[in-house]
Amino acid sequence: MQPSEAKHKPVVFSGIQPTGKMHIGNYIGALSVWAENQSKYDNIFCIVDLHALTIPEAIKPEYLRHKVVEFAALYIACGIDPEQSAIFIQSHVPAHAELTWLLNCVTPLGWLERMTQYKSKSAHQESVGTGLLAYPVLQAADILLYNTNLVPVGDDQRQHVELTRDIAQRFAFLYGETFVTPELLIRRSGARIMGLDDPTVKMSKSLGEQRPEHSIGLVDEPGVIRRTVARAVTDTARETRFEHASAGVLNLLTIYEALSGETRPAIEARFAGGGYGDLKRQLTELLVETLAPIRKRYQDLMTDPTELDIILRTGAAKVAPVAEATLTRVKRAMGCA
Numbered sequence: 001m002q003p004s005e006a007k008h009k010p011v012v013f014s015g016i017q018p019t020g021k022m023h024i025g026n027y028i029g030a031l032s033v034w035a036e037n038q039s040k041y042d043n044i045f046c047i048v049d050l051h052a053l054t055i056p057e058a059i060k061p062e063y064l065r066h067k068v069v070e071f072a073a074l075y076i077a078c079g080i081d082p083e084q085s086a087i088f089i090q091s092h093v094p095a096h097a098e099l100t101w102l103l104n105c106v107t108p109l110g111w112l113e114r115m116t117q118y119k120s121k122s123a124h125q126e127s128v129g130t131g132l133l134a135y136p137v138l139q140a141a142d143i144l145l146y147n148t149n150l151v152p153v154g155d156d157q158r159q160h161v162e163l164t165r166d167i168a169q170r171f172a173f174l175y176g177e178t179f180v181t182p183e184l185l186i187r188r189s190g191a192r193i194m195g196l197d198d199p200t201v202k203m204s205k206s207l208g209e210q211r212p213e214h215s216i217g218l219v220d221e222p223g224v225i226r227r228t229v230a231r232a233v234t235d236t237a238r239e240t241r242f243e244h245a246s247a248g249v250l251n252l253l254t255i256y257e258a259l260s261g262e263t264r265p266a267i268e269a270r271f272a273g274g275g276y277g278d279l280k281r282q283l284t285e286l287l288v289e290t291l292a293p294i295r296k297r298y299q300d301l302m303t304d305p306t307e308l309d310i311i312l313r314t315g316a317a318k319v320a321p322v323a324e325a326t327l328t329r330v331k332r333a334m335g336c337a
Contacts, residue, residue, distance in 0.1 A: 015046035020205025025193030035079030043085035088315035095323035
């Protein structure tokens, strides 16, 4: 492919907050999608450390520093290739914070108060910081800085991308067309993996850090994977058809479908009459096989973080000019430059 052709690839942007325990739901819903589609797009993948500061009481500086390195290693271990994708730390590109302020000034308060995640998180806080309310605007700035065409995220992030589109359109109404309006890129199956201990809630990095039985971590040892799957919630029946399975069994079937690539009819035939023990056994084998190379690559990278530091600094240097160009365009539109 000629360089001129590469310039016309759609731009993809996404990121994960470096907190909690990275799990199989993150891999299926996000990381594997990023890795599989790298050759199709101009890829920008961020470790969004500024988002982690929205509840400062819960995040210690040494914890955040470690998690940033850990998540960078997991990005690469899961197949994100630094030769094809820019990988960087959000706070290393100051334009993210500056554009957030400018977008805060055009975002109605009511839009932010309606955000589902804000309602959920603020309900458990005695005092709510401004950052928790406004962090969807930071997420919008992340996306809009890079003229993003597609945002590959889990289904739970749909509302945030829709808000990003609304902010871009409001800015256009006030100051003229300035941003590319992004679209969602969500996988058809596995976009929302549920907790193994409670299939009524989405698998969570924070819950996984608190409760080992909640999720399969991307660097869990085989013995841990076996115990966790064995304890996964099912029911007292033997139903292994997707349309008729209970929430817990459907979750296990969905994970198997996403990792194996088999069709639903083939999966249903495979487990027909076998009971949940057979489903759990084969799913465990598939998980162990899938995660073994990820765990090995992760351990190699964490042994000497020098390679990670070079990758992250190179990624920031690559994307910073694009971010600065967008920021300059926005400031000029608003009369700030």
